[in-house]
Amino acid sequence: MNNNRMPGYAGKMLRVDLNRGSFKEEQPDEATLRKYVGGTCLGTKYLYEEVSPGIKWSDPANKVIIATGPLSGTRMNGSGTFALVTKGAMTNGATSTQANGYMGAYMKFAGFDGVILENASPKWVYLYLHDGVAELKDASALKGKDTWETAEAIQKELGKSEREISVFSIGPAGENLVRFACLAGDRGHVAAHNGIGAVLGSKKIKAIVAGRGDGTFAVHDKDGVSAAAKDIMDRIKATAGGKAAFEWGTLLGFETLTPVGILPLRNYTTSVFADQDKFARFAGKYIRDSFSEKRGPCWACQQHHCDVFKFREGPYAGQIGEEPEYECLAAWGAVTGPNEVADAIHISWLNDRLGMDCNEAGWVIGLVQECYEKGILTKKQTEGLEMTWGNAPAIEAMLGKIARREGFGNALADGVRQAAQAIGGDAPNMAVYTLKGNTPRSHDHRALWFEFLDTVVSSAGTIESSFSITPPNLGFLGVKPDFSAFSSNPDDVVDVGTKIKGTAQFEDSAGVCRFNVRNNVPQLCQALSAATGWDFTTEESMLVGRRAVNLMKAFNLRGGMGQELDMPSPRYGSVPVDGPAKGRDIMLHWDKMRRDYYERMGWDRQTSKPLPETLKKLGLDFVVADLWGKR
Secondary structure, three states, X not given: OOOOOOOOOOOOEEEEEOOXXXXXXXXXXXXXXXXXXXXXXXXXXXXXXXXXXXXXXXXXXXXXXXXXXXXXXXXXXXXXXXXXXXXXXXXXXXXXXXXXXXXXXXXXXXXXXXXXXXXXXXXXXXXXXXXXXXXEEEOHHHOOOOHHHHHHHHHHHHOXXXXXXXXXXXXXXXXXXXXXXXXXEOOOEEEOHHHHHHHHHHOOEEEEEEEOOOOOOOOOXXXXXXXXXXXXXXXXXXOHHHHHHHHHOOOOHHHHHHHXXXXXXXXXXXXXXXXXXXXXXXXXXXXXXXXXXXOOXXXXXXXXXXXXXXXXXXXXXXXXXXXXXHHHHHHHHHHOOOOOHHHHHHHHHHHHHHOEOHHHHHHHHHHHHHHHHOOOOOOOOOXXXXXXXXXXXXXXXXXXXXXXXXXXXXXXXXXXXXXXXXXXXXXXXXXXXXXOOOOOOOOOHHHOHHHHHHHHHOOOOOOOOOOOOXXXXXXXXXXXXXXXXXXXXXXXXXXXXXXXXXXXHHHHHXXXXXXXXXXXXXXXXXXXXXXXXXXXXXXXXXXXXXHHHHHHHHHHHHOOXXXXXXXXOOOOOOOXXXXXXXXXXXXXXXXXXXXXXXXXXXXXXXXXXXXXXXXXXXXXXXXXXXXXXXX
């Protein structure tokens, strides 16, 4: 046992040289831990310092940092969270993606605050963390298995039950370097964004496994952590949105987002779900009543989501999976449809098992379907598949081709931007993506300007600020309680977007699920103080989050990703032709919004480079010379 470890921490980071098959332990000092906390922010520090600008995402010199936080595995609700930071496959820039389930807690119990994966293995392996030790185990027999099959095989090999180990793996998509491959585990929990699965595939890492074991770690004030956790839960349950999330998870997405125009339909060609009979079957109550078998919560999570689902009738009768999150239902029930709800659930499970981000996969299929409808693609080009809207068997078959890079699927396996270029014709004008190369989440951001701005200017390959904006909880940042996340007032969107920037990164760095915090940052600071013994202030938390945001921005700028890429594709920035947001045109305001965003973030208004004074205020003096050539 490490007697010098900080309260709230297991006490060691593990470096894994995959080429040599060797391990090295190190312990960040207290000043470093307090400055970067853990998770996303600590991972971003390693990424910036250790991955040089010329390294590509698939280069063995790229690194993957998997990190927990000081609240991971504690009495905090949703503290099974862990973060992954790397140079991502979709943008070839910085990425941070998170997942929940049990991994974050079990890594801590196994004795590790995080892992730094270096170089590439000469053969397929999986990393097994348990009882204070680490092993690289042969995974050659797992090649070709999907994410569920992989977990079952590893459980059998190690003689462990589903709750004795947490298994996160890549599927066939990651093995074949599909650039939007993800890491999936603990059934349907997914670290989805910016191709983390492809990066792991390039390193021949099939899975990360952590054992529950009997390990523990100390916290400074266990009762204080519990009290802060209860305070946060009480605050969340006192709000309408928070109370609904505890009962329904994200299953109410269709019901709540459609009236404000945020459900993305048919690749942004409409905002109206015309078939009301189909729509009614996407209601949360209908889905639970029809498919739910039992609860399946994450570590220390009270929220009712992630139920075990079973098809009781129809073509999928007998199949068992996990309750899909809203984004998966939207991808396979709206972006590519409308489909029947049973088809959307089935395809969601299939997509997770193949190991692909449902968002990017949905936008890829939606583009193919629109091109097929308009004659840009023919049945011959799609190899006999009728890629019509809502054709579930064709979607299923095409996803298999993509995951295995077979035939036409290979042209789609690098994501929407590259697929549009390969298809040609008018496809680039029909594709939904940012100029950095990533797609948005499964929302129609033309009606959600807050998240549109956040996605396009993000340096992480996905949103940087949480969609679950709860204005009453953001008064400490000067956000007015009547602000609506659905506002189309450009000044308000920029104002709030910059004020809250960094809150999500702090939540991720602490090691807790955003749905279990919902911007109750002052109370989260109380929990962190109780865990570590620090007197950690709200102001300090915002510095932590802003460090991650600015380091990722600097990492991308240093790698040649300038402000010219902070732009949407033509379709992404188009004007809705119908629905609640009909006629709204964010691009009329875009240039000013973007420049105002830079200025309020403390960045140069023209180049988007963080200003020297901004970096110094954040304690990032060492970045100044990289961006400005001076100190």
